[in-house]
Amino acid sequence: MSVYQTHTTDVLVIGAGLAGERTAIEAAAHGLDVIILSLVPPRRSHSTAAQGGMQASLGNCAMGYGDNPDIHFEDTVKGSDWGCDQDVARLFANTAPIAVRQMAYWGVPWNRVVAGKKTLPDGREIEDLKEYEGLITARDFGGTAKWRTCYTSDGTGHTLQYTMDSIVIKMGITVHDRMEAIALIHDGENCYGAVARCLRTGQLHVYLARSTVIATGGYGRLYGVSTNAVINEGSGMFLALETGVVPLGNMEAVQFHPTGMVPVGILITEGARGDGGYLLDKNLHRFMPDYEPKKKELASRDVVSRRMIQHIRKGYGVESKWGPHLWLDIRHLGRKHIYTNLREIANICKNFAGIDPAKDLIPVRPTQHYSMGGVRTNIDGHAYGLKGLFAVGESACWDLHGFNRLGGNSLAETIVAGMVVGKKVAEYTLGAALDCPLKLVDEHVKRQENRISDLISGRLGNENVYELRKQMEETLMEYVGIFRNGPDLQKAVDKLQELYRRSLKLGLRSSGKYASPELASALRLPGMIRLALCIAYGALNRTESRGSHAREDYPYRDDVNWLKRTLAYWPPGAELPVLKYEPVKITELPPGDRGYGESSAANTARTETTP
Numbered sequence: 001m002s003v004y005q006t007h008t009t010d011v012l013v014i015g016a017g018l019a020g021e022r023t024a025i026e027a028a029a030h031g032l033d034v035i036i037l038s039l040v041p042p043r044r045s046h047s048t049a050a051q052g053g054m055q056a057s058l059g060n061c062a063m064g065y066g067d068n069p070d071i072h073f074e075d076t077v078k079g080s081d082w083g084c085d086q087d088v089a090r091l092f093a094n095t096a097p098i099a100v101r102q103m104a105y106w107g108v109p110w111n112r113v114v115a116g117k118k119t120l121p122d123g124r125e126i127e128d129l130k131e132y133e134g135l136i137t138a139r140d141f142g143g144t145a146k147w148r149t150c151y152t153s154d155g156t157g158h159t160l161q162y163t164m165d166s167i168v169i170k171m172g173i174t175v176h177d178r179m180e181a182i183a184l185i186h187d188g189e190n191c192y193g194a195v196a197r198c199l200r201t202g203q204l205h206v207y208l209a210r211s212t213v214i215a216t217g218g219y220g221r222l223y224g225v226s227t228n229a230v231i232n233e234g235s236g237m238f239l240a241l242e243t244g245v246v247p248l249g250n251m252e253a254v255q256f257h258p259t260g261m262v263p264v265g266i267l268i269t270e271g272a273r274g275d276g277g278y279l280l281d282k283n284l285h286r287f288m289p290d291y292e293p294k295k296k297e298l299a300s301r302d303v304v305s306r307r308m309i310q311h312i313r314k315g316y317g318v319e320s321k322w323g324p325h326l327w328l329d330i331r332h333l334g335r336k337h338i339y340t341n342l343r344e345i346a347n348i349c350k351n352f353a354g355i356d357p358a359k360d361l362i363p364v365r366p367t368q369h370y371s372m373g374g375v376r377t378n379i380d381g382h383a384y385g386l387k388g389l390f391a392v393g394e395s396a397c398w399d400l401h402g403f404n405r406l407g408g409n410s411l412a413e414t415i416v417a418g419m420v421v422g423k424k425v426a427e428y429t430l431g432a433a434l435d436c437p438l439k440l441v442d443e444h445v446k447r448q449e450n451r452i453s454d455l456i457s458g459r460l461g462n463e464n465v466y467e468l469r470k471q472m473e474e475t476l477m478e479y480v481g482i483f484r485n486g487p488d489l490q491k492a493v494d495k496l497q498e499l500y501r502r503s504l505k506l507g508l509r510s511s512g513k514y515a516s517p518e519l520a521s522a523l524r525l526p527g528m529i530r531l532a533l534c535i536a537y538g539a540l541n542r543t544e545s546r547g548s549h550a551r552e553d554y555p556y557r558d559d560v561n562w563l564k565r566t567l568a569y570w571p572p573g574a575e576l577p578v579l580k581y582e583p584v585k586i587t588e589l590p591p592g593d594r595g596y597g598e599s600s601a602a603n604t605a606r607t608e609t610t611p
């Protein structure tokens, strides 16, 4: 007889980052009862670490004059390398200004326009006009035609998350933190909530809900070096995949950020380059203008990361005991600017590298950063395959970002999608009944109890969870990185399949009871390797280059054959995902030249030669 505590609610939100909390607020504002689950207290969610800012076409600052949602839409589609859903991009660009202003109303202390003439680091003279003084200002970010990234110094995620969480508290929304969802409760057609495990006590809990929302963030920590928080292990994605009926979209689309600090991988925000920072090589030569004369350091992230690796491969990297790197130089921005507008990265440089960016160069290298793929949903945020299941934020493939997310578009997505999807969740919930058969709940709990007791008893085998995890991380780092090719991707798939089989034979070193990190890791690992396989196998099968997916053996974007989104399913008992494809909807902007990067020019050649 299973022993577990049951909680019943209208809406269950799994994840307390910006996306989860904004969705919860919207649902609660419709009079619904909401429970949020989180691995950590909400303010420790990864969103708090976001630095540089949130895109919205307010057009208040001098370099943003004339901006509007049409230009934001166009930048987003080009940034995605025509991989995104254009209806979603349109909805997003139109709503982002409302979201930024609402966050100001709720208390976010956005940096404001200061009127007057200014000289930019590249010598250009600009003037912020008196009539805009005091309005929300913006900074430059990669891949945008206008300065559009609204910010609070370089602690934008911090101010957004603290403000959002204050609204959650004010509305009295229930949060159960240190409570990990470990399985969705479903019958193959409807989702009824989740089984969760308390990370303090080890006790199982059942959450029954009319709607369930996955808002668990990205999977950065599948890679050995990532800018992501240690809790970003992709759990909501593998819970959805495990149902066998919910697909993950475009898992091969993995973003590498140009400036992870060496060796720790902590992010140095794009705001540093947006504010005028340069990339230098071992000869202190500013090399980006040689490759990208127009956008220089501020081409989109996929392009800058590739250029950096190409430059290192040509022998211009700075040798170090952690491998070659390049330099980020922000010294010319001046101590005052650095210690006000970029003060968080100044602290990071001091605390993690012992350097002062006002006088020292910062060692940087492209580092895993963002998951464009995730739980595939429609424009309402409703997951494919299960009624009553939604997904939002970085864990979702809504699909705003296609094959490359623009900097500043993720914070904006968490809040815009929270507003839009939250409303759709409320509408769905108000028309839905909670009629989950108790037998189904018992079966789901029993399955989790069996998994746990199998691991604790050691009857499955003696494989070491930490050793297998390390090998998974190394495999992705080595074979599924910035540049990819068929033989390496095949090696990754073979190795990950071996690791997957072994992950079904884990044995614990600890007793595994109560607050056991080893047990928690062992419960997650098979799911994480399944995600890794979706990434590697999806990449192997996509025989083109698009955005962040750069195949050395298929160097061109191929709009004739690959204007498609990958859908990865995991049927029961499978050892590889089943891949299906759906067309990418082009509703406004037909594929063309991005205006930067190598792939778009190549695409023209490819399109001309394809019959």
Ligand SMILES: Cc1cc2nc3c(=O)[nH]c(=O)nc-3n(C[C@H](O)[C@H](O)[C@H](O)COP(=O)(O)OP(=O)(O)OC[C@H]3O[C@@H](n4cnc5c(N)ncnc54)[C@H](O)[C@@H]3O)c2cc1C
Pocket: 014, 015, 016, 017, 018, 019, 020, 037, 038, 039, 040, 042, 045, 046, 047, 048, 049, 050, 051, 052, 053, 054, 055, 156, 157, 179, 180, 181, 182, 215, 216, 217, 218, 227, 228, 229, 231, 232, 235, 236, 267, 269, 369, 370, 392, 393, 394, 395, 407, 408, 409, 410, 411, 412, 414
């Ligand atoms: C260092 C860094 C800086 C960034 N800076 C910017 C920026 O300046 N601008 C920008 O647009 N984007 C930025 N990004 C990206 C952006 O911060 C994230 O994409 C975004 O914050 C993700 O929000 P989220 O709500 O989807 O997920 P998260 O904030 O990651 O929240 C996930 C939540 O899910 C919970 N959770 C996870 N698994 C479970 C489970 N199984 N059960 C229960 N709860 C669970 C966690 O506890 C957490 O509360 C940055 C990313 C990084 C890594």
